[in-house]
Amino acid sequence: MPRDGFGVASPPPNTRGGPANTPISSTKYNSVVDDVYQIFNDPTPVTAGGTGGSSVATAQAGLSVDSKAVYVAKAAGYTAVATDNNALHRCTATLTLGLTAAATLGNGWHLLVTADGGDVTIDPNSTETINGASTIIVHNGQSVFIYCSGTAFYATGLPLVFWGNVTINGTLTVTG
Secondary structure (H helix, E strand, O other): OOEOOOOOEOOOOOOOOOOOOOOOOHHHHHHHHHHHHHHHHOOOOHHHOOOOOOOHHHHHHHOOOOOOOEEEEEOOOEEEOHHHOOEEEEEOOOEEEEEOOHHHHOEEEEEEEEEOOOOEEEEOOOOOOEOOEOOEEEOOOOEEEEEEEOOOEEEEOOOOOOOOEEEEOOOEEEEO
């Protein structure tokens, strides 16, 4: 059973049944039945609602899904690279985590960083920024999710840190 350019299967021409009580020529339909079995056993393309793969790895690739998350403990300075995508870096000491150039890492690259033993300075490549700053600090006991757009880095999950007295709308005062 042929698939069109979008991966959708359709019956071959002249293989539809005739009016009721009309004899059916099995030769004409055997190839259609064989094709149906083949389609049920072949990976269905993503464009036809399938995964495009016959294994977990090829299905993940077809659907552009990350592989399983990776856990890594870091005790010294390190520069995150493309293969750190979807990883959790548990930093067990005060250190600097550099980031490879955003264009190299690409849109969708992401990393979870947990400071568990000291403050972690996140330092993007060269003149690149993260949340508009040249560096950010993840304080001991905190975590941050870093996302790369392919041109810039963004971090979320950073707690608010107050330095000194802050007054909001004249009604709330926070002393840090």
